[in-house]
Amino acid sequence: MSLKLESWGRFPKHPQVAHPVHWPADVESGLASISTLGSGGGIAYGKGRSYGDSCMAESDHVLAMDAMDRVLAVDWQTGRITAQAGLTLDALIRFALPRGWFLPVTPGTKFVTLGGAVANDVHGKNHHVMGTFGRHVRRLTMYRSSEGVVECSMQSNAPLFAATVGGLGLTGVLLSVELQLRRVASSRVAQRSIKFGDLDAFFELATQHDAQHEYAVAWVDCLATGSRAGRGHYIVGDHADDGNLEIASARPRRMPIDPPFSLVNTLSLRAFNALYYHRQRAMEASATVGYDPFFYPLDKVLHWNRIYGRAGFQQYQCVVPRAHAREAVRSVLREIARSGTGSFLAVLKQCGDIASPGLLSFPLPGTSLALDFAQHDRANERLFASLDAIVHEAGGRLYPAKDAHMSARHFRGAYPAWEQVEALRDPKLMSRFWRRVAG
Template sequence: MSASYHSWGRYPYVWLTGDACQWQSDLPSALRRIVDTHGTTLPFGNGRSYGDSCMAASGHVLSMRTLDRFIEVDWAEGIIRAEAGVTLAEILSLAIPRGWFLAVTPGTKFVTLGGAIANDVHGKNHHVRGTFGNHVRCFGLVRNSQEPVVCSPSQNADLFAATIGGLGLTGIVNWAEIQLIPIQSSQIDCSVVRFDNLGEFFSLASELDPQHEYSVAWIDCLAKGDQTGRGVFIVGDHAEYGSLEVETRSRLMVPVAPPVSLINRLSLKAFNETYWRVHPAALTRKRVNYEPFFYPLDRILHWNRIYGRKGFQQYQCVIPDVEAESATRELLKNIADSGQGSFLAVLKRCGDISSPGLLSFPRPGTSLALDFPQNSRLEKDLFSRLDCIVREAGGRLYPAKDAHMPGSDFRRFYPAWEKLEALRDQSLNSRFWRRVTA
């Protein structure tokens, strides 16, 4: 069965072809067949990576979404073993009613287990739980022309480390076993407060992060001068009582990509101003469902189409603590001056729990993430200025979101890349890897 795929940012706008296989036992032969025809391939999860790291260099992927079965579940201990194409949404719909939740979740639940491992995704609780990889107990790995192996911190430990954050290059994860965390309720006790500038963000983060499981801030990327970095700070914890319900509210959808982006200077300014003003000036507590708290964008199916036919790029960097405030200020100044950006620019302090992954993105420091409608000057003008600030501050960019990072930067940001290259299954390659290691 052949189908077409592209990355979430729709940039570079290249449709990939792909084959899927229905059974784990068919994976080795499917991999061999694709490689014989196309030279190389890449496992494809649910296409929620923004740039070209989920795009096969050959243009032909092996889709994993059809491997979506649960294999074994221990509800007493909160341990799930499932095929790699199972999505986090599917895990939550089984786990929540039984009082369990994902230890780490990214800002969308529509990612697969395999994709979450390959990018070693992080969430609003990085400061207390680290990355997704910190909660992976073991997984199966299929490499071309080799017997499938099991990887864990004590078994094939080098492949375990290289595959977590390994961008799908070390082999195909066919199943994985993860540890969940217990919850008493599907509700979140959340506190919200708006802040006037970047300095206040750092004060709030220092005060509130140690007290809460989840912490994140939305930033008005167009605010300038004294208001640079103003935004809304949000913290939360799983409520200690309440029902355990899976949210099933109906969704909205963006049916087609308009010819031009609906995000422009005017719409952005109006939204940002209103959003900031409607939030309280004093810390205000409320109880919310887990869906709007973790996955606000999942309500709108295909929201990526609002950026129009040219697509968009996300820019996500992390800056080490010592330089975080000054470099983030510089980044935001450049972005505000450019008049570009997204409704939801996200700022988050990352903690110091190290990941088992060789090429994991998070590091102690502050992460800034925001989307930009694609245009022909974006990389040459704005991104090259931002890259320079990140480089000088000793930070790095996130491959899962990237479509532009210069190879020299990648190799400097991730010095362990050569270890990954040594363990790469030579039948797997991505446009990203070819671009940054050339």
């Protein structure tokens, strides 16, 4: 019980005491001991791939779920799988891909648990055709302190299901998830990458190509200014059909040190972003690549979050409705370029119209932008205040999974269904995020 956990951004600094869960019965005893030990509620913790404080408990005592990782049932004819909530997407891929099945939706890292994927209703590069993760969940089993083990789905106990998908782990501790996988004929992805010179060109490319491909995303040089503002690479992809169903075998490297200060500064950022932009000489390049480099390029280096030093970092991810997206994203990028900060990879993505079954799901039809900032208290506060003003003026919102700064006012305005989730919250569960925005 002495293991101390952090979130991916290593900010804010509230080390979490882990209470390991190996079996469903451990959840009840874990929550009971958190009640007696800490002050305030506990929360489930998957792999801590959330950047801010949504995976941190108000009491700083969490139920560590990743040992509850058994596959419980599977039908290879239909691709329907039921597994315990601590199973990672990585383990699920290793199990299912050789049989010709893949995740219907995946975030940019495979080191997340099923429980975490449901609780944040994660989305991926195919949001415009597949919607969010929650759309593919057929049934959930969870522990609620007042009722014991309960089940819910879109058909039965539907209000609990809607509050739990994207419900930030507040409605109960997920024990198992039944998921519909999607068929693939290959573990490889046919990818096409097109260089674009400014933000208008990105919007044109997305309009022209998104609908024709399952996956679409863009990387943007957030420090480019003037006529080059918003330049980047637009990448589309589709599962190949070559019958190759191999599991990725490359072993990830490990960030070998934990530097006391951030290795990311204006100089290194400018150099990296310019190099990355020019690394593809031709305006367009096509290749068939493995699923690992296509979906999970950042997983190549374990603990890459240490690059930002011990103070940590924050990710800023917003989504802005279509009608105002172009102008709002332009203004956000202008503010960031002016500040001289930002990340190696700013990710731009058009979200589609497919509604999520979850009440607090993040994506809305429009444009999402995500990028990282080394933690500098005052500079981030100032910059985020100006970005927030642009996003909220445009009717957009921030992603709770990435957040460590959103105000209660902005949260409540952007997620009006929060009270329905609060009404179904398990009184033994409370995260630092929820205390900040809804408490």
